[in-house]
Amino acid sequence: MVILIDYSFLLIRGLGITLWISWVALLLAALIGALIGLGRTSKRWSIRFLTGVYAEFFRSIPVLVTLFFVYYGLTLLTGINLSTFVAATIALALEGSAMMSEVVRGGLQSIAKGQREAALSTGMKAWQVELFIVWPQAIRVMIPPAVGVYVSTLKASSLASVIGYVELTKTGLLIRESVRGHSGSLLILVVIATIYVIINFAISRLGAMLEERNNFVN
Amino acid sequence: MYNFNLFFIFPYLDSLQWAIWNTLQISVTATFLSIIFGVLMALVRLSNYKYLRLCGVFYVEVVRNMPMVVLLYLIFFGLPSFGIVLSGYISGLTALTMNSTAFMTEIFRSGFMAVSKGQFEAARAQGMTNTQLYRFIILPQVFRISYASLGNQIIGVIMGSSIMMIATIEEVTAWMFNTGSINFRYFEVFFVGGLVYFVLCQTVNLVRNALGKIIFKTAAAGGPW
Numbered sequence: 001m002v003i004l005i006d007y008s009f010l011l012i013r014g015l016g017i018t019l020w021i022s023w024v025a026l027l028l029a030a031l032i033g034a035l036i037g038l039g040r041t042s043k044r045w046s047i048r049f050l051t052g053v054y055a056e057f058f059r060s061i062p063v064l065v066t067l068f069f070v071y072y073g074l075t076l077l078t079g080i081n082l083s084t085f086v087a088a089t090i091a092l093a094l095e096g097s098a099m100m101s102e103v104v105r106g107g108l109q110s111i112a113k114g115q116r117e118a119a120l121s122t123g124m125k126a127w128q129v130e131l132f133i134v135w136p137q138a139i140r141v142m143i144p145p146a147v148g149v150y151v152s153t154l155k156a157s158s159l160a161s162v163i164g165y166v167e168l169t170k171t172g173l174l175i176r177e178s179v180r181g182h183s184g185s186l187l188i189l190v191v192i193a194t195i196y197v198i199i200n201f202a203i204s205r206l207g208a209m210l211e212e213r214n215n216f217v218n
Numbered sequence: 219m220y221n222f223n224l225f226f227i228f229p230y231l232d233s234l235q236w237a238i239w240n241t242l243q244i245s246v247t248a249t250f251l252s253i254i255f256g257v258l259m260a261l262v263r264l265s266n267y268k269y270l271r272l273c274g275v276f277y278v279e280v281v282r283n284m285p286m287v288v289l290l291y292l293i294f295f296g297l298p299s300f301g302i303v304l305s306g307y308i309s310g311l312t313a314l315t316m317n318s319t320a321f322m323t324e325i326f327r328s329g330f331m332a333v334s335k336g337q338f339e340a341a342r343a344q345g346m347t348n349t350q351l352y353r354f355i356i357l358p359q360v361f362r363i364s365y366a367s368l369g370n371q372i373i374g375v376i377m378g379s380s381i382m383m384i385a386t387i388e389e390v391t392a393w394m395f396n397t398g399s400i401n402f403r404y405f406e407v408f409f410v411g412g413l414v415y416f417v418l419c420q421t422v423n424l425v426r427n428a429l430g431k432i433i434f435k436t437a438a439a440g441g442p443w
Contacts, residue, residue, distance in 0.1 A: 046352075056420070056423075057416060059419070060373065060415055060416045060418075060419030061377075061412050061415050061416065062378075062380035062381075062391065062415060063377075064381060064391050065391055065412055068391070068394065068404075072398060073405050076404050077407055079379055081281065084343045155284075155286075156285070159285075159287060159381070169285070169291075172288075172291075176295070186296050190296070192288055193284050193288045193289070195282050196288055197283045199283075200283035201283045
């Protein structure tokens with residue numbers, strides 16, 4: 001137990017890295033997901049189909065596979081040596097974007113048709129309708145499930161430890177190696193698990209609170 | 219430029235076959251176990267006893283908020299400290315089942331909650347025993363309500379089985395990784411492996427939709443097709 005206190009600085013650093021990488025990945029996922037989600041509500045059949053295939057594709061490929069693909073495959077294809085951070089971020093963003101596209105689609109479809117029609121009938125241009133009428137309302141619907149996507153991304157970021165990126169899980173495993181034989185070697189795994197549970201639980205609660213507030217407003 | 223050639227995969231198709239078998243085996247086992255445990259845990263979560271209910275909430279929240287890798291490490295590396303040494307397969311199966319059970323619990327809990335109270339009361343008023351009540355009245359409705367989410371969770375189990383390579387189980391992801399490090403044809407290997415997962419998951423999707431139409435005579439939500 002005492003021995004772990006010496007490592008607490010490393011644990012905090014690991015947690016910071018985990019939060020950072022999942023946050024960057026979430027932002028990228030939100031950007032890609034917004035485009036894909038827009039495509040999924042498009043009037044054109046072909047765009048709807050292509051973006052649907054994209055979402056279904058990444059929904060049916062495990063994160064670990066995407067991660068290996070980006071880390072080893074992209075490096076072979078482009079000849080650029082991706083760092084573990086970049087590879088993990090891209091993989092998490094791709095996986096997250098499929099979930100985000102669902103969130104965006106759900107949000108856009110939750111806005112009643114009458115809103116669009118009313119806005120168009122007052123003489124607004126199509127982009128104005130989207131920007132000033134539909135999206136401000138849709139985003140409020142999207143945020144609670146987007147928090148859920150953040151939690152999944154945070155959990156998935158633990159897989160980056162498999163390609164050797166030193167985030168919270170890998171930090172824990174490395175500490176476990178160095179305190180081997182001491183009583184801390186089991187405890188460190190419990191500590192890591194507890195940190196994940198507390199962080200994710202707090203974030204999910206936040207999402208639930210936002211959802212309740214939405215319901216209250218509605 | 220990379221020379222994409224699937225011929226490099228041919229010598230490894232035999233081991234791929236085993237890898238797919240292992241993936242299917244662990245996914246199907248974990249799915250069945252987690253459905254059974256999920257129904258039981260849902261009943262625990264809705265129990266009349268406060269402490270039992272709290273235990274259910276605790277289990278679900280802890281397991282759901284923990285990455286499955288960490289759960290696997292806890293079982294695979296942690297349990298031996300207590301003298302419990304599980305094989306890779308059993309630890310992997312335990313982690314996958316525990317994780318899936320947490321999600322199944324929530325799915326079935328919302329199913330149970332969606333069945334209106336009147337159904338319970340009416341069945342009791344008819345003089346049904348508890349077993350009859352659940353067997354003929356409640357569980358069929360719960361199954362119907364939970365059906366669509368059940369399919370999603372089965373896909374989740376298949377995806378989760380990819381993590382089992384850490385517990386030295388020779389499933390599809392492990393095959394991809396091992397074959398890639400032998401022949402350095404990462405692109406082909408990932409193409410084939412990704413295709414396997416895509417086909418597996420979409421099969422679940424299609425079967426779910428088709429079966430749903432037959433059983434319930436209504437369409438369940440599905441993919442882009």
